[in-house]
Amino acid sequence: MLDGMTATTHRRLRTEIPGPNSLALHQRRTDAVAAGLTSTLPVYITSAEGGLLTDADGNTLIDLGSGIAVTNVGHAAPAVVDGVREQAGLFTHTCFMVTPYEGYVRVCEELAALTPGDHAKRSVLFNSGAEAVENAVKIARTATGRQAVVVFDHAYHGRTNLTMALTAKSLPYKHGFGPFAPEVYRVAGSYPFRDAEGRTGEQAAAEAIDRVEKQIGADAVAAVVVEPIQGEGGFIEPAPGFLPALSRWCAANGVVFVADEVQTGFCRTGEWFACDHEGVVPDLIATAKGIAGGLPLAAVTGKAELLDSVHAGGLGGTYGGNPVSCAAALGAIETMREGDLAGAAKRIGETAIASLRELAATTGAIGDVRGRGAMIAIEFVKPGTTEPDAAITSRIAAACHAAGVVVLTCGTYGNVVRLLPPLTLPPELLREGLDVLEDAIREETSR
Incomplete structure (x- = not known):
């Protein structure tokens, strides 16, 4: 961790995402790393704990991706x-x-x-x-x-x-x-x-x-x-x-x-x-x-x-x-x-899916909310159809990233936001992450 930066237990934004230190590291990356290897969000992580990631600029992000379903037990599990x-x-x-x-x-x-x-x-x-x-x-x-x-x-x-x-x-x-x-x-x-x-x-x-x-x-x-x-x-x-x-x-x-x-x-x-x-x-x-x-x-x-x-x-x-x-x-x-993390996954799914389905009922842009446990998907479509809408999906993901919440996209048609939070994620961080996601969905679907 950089000098003067301390661990935190909540989302905290000190700079824009990505910040200047991450941007400088990204420039070094372009000179050294193959262009065919891409990253969802070019913030460079210096430490991580539980469901939080801290980057080179001291920003702390809520991780709803778990490194693509890897850190099920949370980052730095004891x-x-x-x-x-x-x-x-x-x-x-x-x-x-x-x-x-x-x-x-x-x-x-x-x-x-x-x-x-x-x-x-x-x-x-x-x-x-x-x-x-x-x-x-x-x-x-x-x-x-x-x-x-x-x-x-x-x-x-x-x-x-x-x-x-x-x-x-x-x-x-x-x-x-x-x-x-x-x-x-x-x-x-x-x-x-x-x-x-x-x-x-x-x-x-x-x-x-x-x-x-x-x-x-x-x-x-x-x-x-x-x-x-x-x-x-x-x-x-x-x-x-x-x-x-x-x-x-x-x-x-x-x-x-x-x-x-x-x-x-x-x-x-x-x-x-x-x-x-x-x-x-x-x-x-x-x-x-x-x-x-x-x-x-x-x-x-x-x-x-x-x-x-x-x-x-x-x-x-x-x-x-x-x-x-x-x-x-x-x-x-x-x-x-x-820790009964299977039970924890069920509780995450119950909270997230119920909240997202309630939101889906108010917008025609969400075609489907689905998932089991802490493996959750929101499929976006053009209102009134089942036609995939990859563009709005990308914008919603980008808005979450800018607000300090890591979400992932997927799907054959590129129109699915997926959530894979650590199974140890505290309920208050899950709720905060969902609030950011839901605000992004409301903003993009109201345009």
Whole structure:
């Protein structure tokens, strides 16, 4: 933190956003960092605690983004910090593939206990969500001897070559980066706001399954990869029954059901995992983001026979399951369990969704307010239609940023504001952040 600046427990603006120190740092950035890497809000952070970010100009912002669903336990969570400090003082790396260590094993034991299902499980640890999803596909292909992978419209699964193929949206994720990995097939999913009125989850699943059976053949499919709530695609919550129907079809046809819970996992939706809401037990579950309180860690967890089907040496990576990241994960899991952060997420969702739906009733620009727990979306449309309105979405986000509240946007059409607050965010900060957002919505929709 810069001289003369002290920690605060509330939003505080000392300068415009971004301020002069952030602007100076941003100029240095343009001379050193690749232009293809962009930032939502170019304020340069010097410290963070709980749900607050302090920048280089001494401004303190309310964080309703959690670094894209990563700091579920809040910034600088004590159990995470203590675990990292202790482990870093012992050793920072040996490579689990060379000389292993207990922390990796403990994380895998926790994943076996926490993820859906009571069957025998195994895990393997990686660095990022994309790595986890890619390795889940590798495992499914090895176990089944098949190649085809089924994914869905509006999906996002990562930025590696294979996960770009799994991802639906071209700009900015795929444009110009092909050719992509083959044997990836895309079908329509369930998007209640944009589906035909009355279309059920079971009907959406039946239509997707019919397309797969006719155009690919069930006996050619290695895996169905699905986000239980689609993230970058717009926080799309499928209609009830959609996921269970897909899971049943997979089980009946020897297809591996892969749940990509990178963004939804670790109490974010009000349960430990989004699959828990409908009692869906995936064959494999890919996790990352919220697992380690801000340090890079990811995992594939699933049925023992699937993980153990891969030949010796077929899974791994130099940094996968780094000991410091494992210590952070153990601290984060302890915080989630002892603080009942799944319950906290439910309370955040109840407050935010009720308030935003009340506002939506007064403006035609909000087409839908949706979400589970602390994973909340506001979809903006041109009044009287379902036509996406990306322009007003951008203006509302910019107004929140200028007022010191970090919100994110997403959606295939760029017309969704998404909220991902830390699950430890105090009610008064949540209310203050929502007030700023709602004022921005009123201002922009009244023009």
